[in-house]
Amino acid sequence: MQAHLDHGTLRLAFAGDILSTNVAQQRVALLSHLAAHPTAAGIVADLTHARAIDSQGLNLLIALYRECERRQLSFRAENPAPEILRLFIALKLAERFGLQPALASP
Amino acid sequence: MLSAPAQGRVLLVDDDPTTLMLLRTILTRGGLAVETATDGAKALERLRELTAAAFDVVLTDYRMPILDGLQLLEQIRLLDPTLATIINTSDSERTTLSASLRGGVCDFLEKPCAPKVILAAVERAVSLTRRQRSLESAERSLADVAAIQQRLAPSRLDQSGVPGQLDCELTTRNCPIHEAGGDFVSVFRSDPGSVQLVLGDVSGHGVLEGFIAAYFQGMVKGMQTVGVPPLRIAEACNRFLLVEWSGGELSHLPSSLSTVFVSIDLVRRELQVLNCGCPAVHLLLPGQPPAALAGRSSPLGWFETLTPGVATAALPETGSCCLWSDGLLDQAKQLNVTPHAIAARLLLTSLEDFPALRRATRVTDDILVARLRWFPSDQVRADDELPLFHEALPGDSGPEIDAFQERFARNLVHALPDLSADCLSAILLCAREALINALDHGCAGLREAVAHVTAVFRPRQRRVEVTVSDPGPGRPLVAPNPAELPDLLAGTGHISLGLQVIHTLSSATREARNGAELTMEFALAAA
Missing domain, CATH: 3.30.565.10 (Histidine kinase-like ATPase, C-terminal domain)
Incomplete structure (x- = not known):
């Protein structure tokens, strides 16, 4: 996972799928990046390279979303693959994840 | 009708009487039977009258009235694509023709031409025609054998169950490497209450194996008809392979037969399997994982004593069993999928679409799959899985x-x-x-x-x-x-x-x- 500050927003680029088999490592990386950028005003989860997310991957994104709420940071997900976007829409997560309503509509 | 000397039969076409006479003399002295025509239209007339098969080669001039050499060649291709044609041209014409004919002509002769060169070109053309005709004939025979094999492989079983009892339905798909192969399936229904399905796989996968498979299919069917039990049929086939087929001598081509018998008693609701060398039979019951029955054993034709795999299972009200030949396992390994995925793909392809699938499927061994499904006789359209x-x-x-x-x-x-x-x-x-x-x-x-x-x-x-x-x-x-x-x-x-x-x-x-x-x-x- 790569991270960099972009005009005060911390962009977290996931390197690939977010699945039960790698979610533990992803969580450690997330916590480390959050700790390294305490001044970030918002978080962007860049999903360009993720082709699949399972429930534990969703848990991680939900947890990140909740962490942002707790810290009063903005949160949005970017560039989800069509399958992932469909999943977000079906689980009513698309809007919470800041995806465009036009994209989020089925 | 022309006689057929070993050297061949030639249709010679030229509008110049002198050239025609000269070439005729050369060819006749070379031992060839010759018919002549003075232009392309007359040549075509002779070909239609005597049939193209009456000739082994057409030697034609290029420049002729009515129908030139090129137009004649096009008509010959339509009549008989196996008939080789030589075009007699001048050097300048040859360059033009070479580009436009795209290989549709067997050879060119440049005028003037030595008798030795003419005879050598005709000999090559005759040989090519005969090879092409022989190949075409073999392909036709193979297609005939394949058509018979496909007909002999039953794709369905007539429903004739007893009301209130069970009935069954058969689906088979045969995918040989060549047109014909060594796998066969035979189904026999002695009465509404019992069905016997036999799948056989002869070692090898060519036309010869297709012949052996047809022989055994007939042998098995004959014995089934007179009520011989599966074990006795297997023993008889084994004895035949060991004693009569190869005579136990290496100088004769040894052959083996893997075969599996599935007997279903729809009244007692029992399934029996006797397996000699085939992959296990898979019993597929609703809501349960596939169960393998009667796994590997030696095929027929190896040893005098048979050690078949045997299994018995009770039949619930609905279910099915699936049988396949070794080729299916080979393909599963090759594609890194389970045999069930291969079987499902074949069985789910309609008979109309199956020839296209067969052409697109690269197999290394003949593949045959058969599925027998049973259900209450009043529920022919019952749910299936x-x-x-x-x-x-x-x-x-x-x-x-x-x-x-x-x-x-x-x-x-x-x-x-x-x-x-x-x-x-x-x-x-x-x-x-x-x-x-x-x-x-x-x-x-x-x-x-x-x-x-x-x-x-x-x-x-x-x-x-x-x-x-x-x-x-x-x-x-x-x-x-x-x-x-x-x-x-x-x-x-x-x-x-x-x-x-x-x-x-x-x-x-x-x-x-x-x-x-x-x-x-x-x-x-x-x-």
Whole structure:
């Protein structure tokens, strides 16, 4: 996972799928990046390279979303693959994840 | 009609009487039978009158009135593409013709030409025509053999069950390497209450094996007709192969026959298998993983004493059994999918579409698959399910779940090539969620506990069903409680988000054993 500050927003680029088999490592990386950028005003989860997310991957994104709420940071997900976007829409997560309503509509 | 000397029969065409006479003399002295025509139209007339098959070569001038050499060649191609043609040209014409003929001509002769050169060119053309005709004849014979084999492989079994009892239905698909092959299937119904299915696989896969297969098919059918039991039939075939076929001598071509007999008694509701060298028969009962019956044993023609694999099973009201030849296992290995995925793909392809699938399928051995399904006689259109995939995973397989998902996807895509990307993605994700739950909770991560994933296809409903089961006690499946949403700092605890994913993406779900067995349904788009 790569991270960099972009005009005060911390962009977290996931390197690939977010699945039960790698979610533990992803969580450690997330916590480390959050700790390294305490001044970030918002978080962007860049999903360009993720082709699949399972429930534990969703848990991680939900947890990140909740962490942002707790810290009063903005949160949005970017560039989800069509399958992932469909999943977000079906689980009513698309809007919470800041995806465009036009994209989020089925 | 021309006589047919070994040197060949020539139709000589030239509008110049002197050239015609000269060439005729050369060819006749060379031992060839010659017919002549003074232009292309007359040549065509002779070809139609005597038939193109009456000639081995046409030697024609290029420049002629009415129909020139090139136009004549085009007509000859339509009449008989195997008939070789030589065009007699001047050097300048040859360059032009070479570019335009695109190989449709056998040879060119440049005027003037020495007798020796003319005779050598005609000899080559005669030889080419005869080779092409021989090849065409062999291809026709092979196609005839293949047509007979396809006809002999029954694709269906007439329904004639006793009301209130069971009846059955047969589906077979034959996919030989060449047009004809060494696999055969034979079905015999002695009375409405009993059916005997025999699958045979002769070693090798050519026309000769096609002949041997036809011989044994006839032998087996004859013995079935007079009520000889399967073991006696196998013994008779074994004796024939050992004693009469090769005579026990290496100087004769040895041959072996792998064969499996499945006898179904629809009244006593019993299935018996006798297997001599074929892959195991798979018993497919609703809601259960496929069960392999009567595995490997020696084929017929190896040893004097038979050691067949035998098995007996009770028949529930509905179910099916699937038999296949070795070639199917080879292809499964080659494509890295399960035999069930290969069998499903073949069996789900309609007879109309099957020739195209056969042409597109690269096989290394003949493949034959047969499926016999039984059901109450008043429910001919009863629900049916065809297995696509089954895998048993030890409880500690969690870290390998990505590899499992790849295998599962590969099998589904092979068995159901028209599965949409959306549907495939939903099936994979739901199966993954259910399996994670089964491994983590039902099996408690223990190696000795085993979770099962089974996928079946219901053709009539066009529906895929995936069942994931574990040996655990199950637990109530509840929707996620928002208050229990995960906390990043506390770790990603287990909530039933996976269950919500399953309910959202599948068409329907069914639970058994307090949720320890979960079946998820996925509707496919109409075909």
